[in-house]
Amino acid sequence: MRTNDLIWKKREGQELTEEELHHLIAGYVKNEIEDYQVAAWAMAVFFQGMTAKEQAALTKVMIQSGEQLDLSPIEGLKVDKHSTGGVGDLTTLLLVPLLAAMGLKVAKMSGRGLGHTGGTIDKLESIPGFRVDLGREEFIQQVRRWNLALIGQTKEMVPADGKLYELRDVTATVESIPLIASSIMSKKIAAGADVIMLDVKVGNGAFMKSLAEGRKLAKAMVQIGNQLGRRTAAVLTSMDQPLGNMIGNALEVREAIELLQPKSVEQVTDDALLLTVELAARISYLAGQSASIEEGKEKALETLCTGCALQSFRQWIEAQGGVGAVVEDPDRYLPKAQNKEVIVSAQSGYVKSLQALPIGKAASLLGAGRILKGDAIDLAAGVIIYKRQGHKVEAGEPLAEIHYNDGQHRKEALQEIAKAYEIVEEPVPAPTALLLGEV
Numbered sequence: 001m002r003t004n005d006l007i008w009k010k011r012e013g014q015e016l017t018e019e020e021l022h023h024l025i026a027g028y029v030k031n032e033i034e035d036y037q038v039a040a041w042a043m044a045v046f047f048q049g050m051t052a053k054e055q056a057a058l059t060k061v062m063i064q065s066g067e068q069l070d071l072s073p074i075e076g077l078k079v080d081k082h083s084t085g086g087v088g089d090l091t092t093l094l095l096v097p098l099l100a101a102m103g104l105k106v107a108k109m110s111g112r113g114l115g116h117t118g119g120t121i122d123k124l125e126s127i128p129g130f131r132v133d134l135g136r137e138e139f140i141q142q143v144r145r146w147n148l149a150l151i152g153q154t155k156e157m158v159p160a161d162g163k164l165y166e167l168r169d170v171t172a173t174v175e176s177i178p179l180i181a182s183s184i185m186s187k188k189i190a191a192g193a194d195v196i197m198l199d200v201k202v203g204n205g206a207f208m209k210s211l212a213e214g215r216k217l218a219k220a221m222v223q224i225g226n227q228l229g230r231r232t233a234a235v236l237t238s239m240d241q242p243l244g245n246m247i248g249n250a251l252e253v254r255e256a257i258e259l260l261q262p263k264s265v266e267q268v269t270d271d272a273l274l275l276t277v278e279l280a281a282r283i284s285y286l287a288g289q290s291a292s293i294e295e296g297k298e299k300a301l302e303t304l305c306t307g308c309a310l311q312s313f314r315q316w317i318e319a320q321g322g323v324g325a326v327v328e329d330p331d332r333y334l335p336k337a338q339n340k341e342v343i344v345s346a347q348s349g350y351v352k353s354l355q356a357l358p359i360g361k362a363a364s365l366l367g368a369g370r371i372l373k374g375d376a377i378d379l380a381a382g383v384i385i386y387k388r389q390g391h392k393v394e395a396g397e398p399l400a401e402i403h404y405n406d407g408q409h410r411k412e413a414l415q416e417i418a419k420a421y422e423i424v425e426e427p428v429p430a431p432t433a434l435l436l437g438e439v
């Protein structure tokens, strides 16, 4: 098989077979095929797209490039969720213990934050002692014992993705839906879950800026998952404003602890909790635990409101070596920034928009995020939001608060926050619904 012919075939809009894709991807990982040939193929994919069958085949050969996690020693269906990334997206911190408390088995691999988006691994590492480097056996035993475990992505899993992503990054081929879909799904499927719930974020703070693009990506990923034998579904959710009110690693853990406190159903009003319940309901339904999404929602709300999910969060922390008492006294155990500064509104009016992207950038500039993989981060740094879209604000009233240790980029962070807020005189309608669609 000649790589040149495969590039030609794709350039002409034809479908590559699994065998052909295997030649390309396996050869690339073994350094037998050069960067420039794979780059030419990726650009051909960018313009010509891929059929659903081809996307599933690409995902399969990418998975075969490395190790797969065998979760069969854990009885029953294993569930997972993936978010395409956003600002203040603390859903995993809420959803994992909620699902575990509902009796579902959650065996999850997560990533670190990059750019303006956060990563669950960094957030959990702000809890003293929390280990994300469990061995395979330990990981499996923990899910069997406590219904939940979370570890970082290993290098041995889907090596093709790391190599391909780096190449796409420098050849203007990141924004290709088939390539994004196979990149995400190869990692999810290799991690072993039977049920995969996808949360595709749409809006200014997300990878996908429009609903149409988001829907295409969601459909592509759902098709891949289902073709490769996983029960897969997706929701499309808004990332126009940050999901939570605290953005930054320890700050998001603090918010998760607050949100998981026992409450009445009427008190479940925060976007982050509403989304968590929607996701839990769908996962429960996909896993066959509930007869309908509605029934799943009732179960999720009950488990959340009685405080069972908070107990499960504590068990999770302790099982992974962390200080469980953080859930009773977050102030004592979570890292705190030396400097705090409140940003007040210069005018009275209503918040027309609170853009997620500049808020994410501000948090990152204060130290909460990384520019390059491997950069050090400040777990205590970040932004707290006091006023969201639609809120009324008086001149001099706090809009947000910044937390930082190193003030090197403080000024730019403040400029980003100023960019994020648009305040107008007329009342603003409530923000569009969080749940924009589903696949």
Ligand code: URA
Pocket: 165, 174, 179, 180, 181, 183, 184
């Ligand atoms: N996230 C991934 O994991 N892969 C992509 O290609 C894009 C976003």
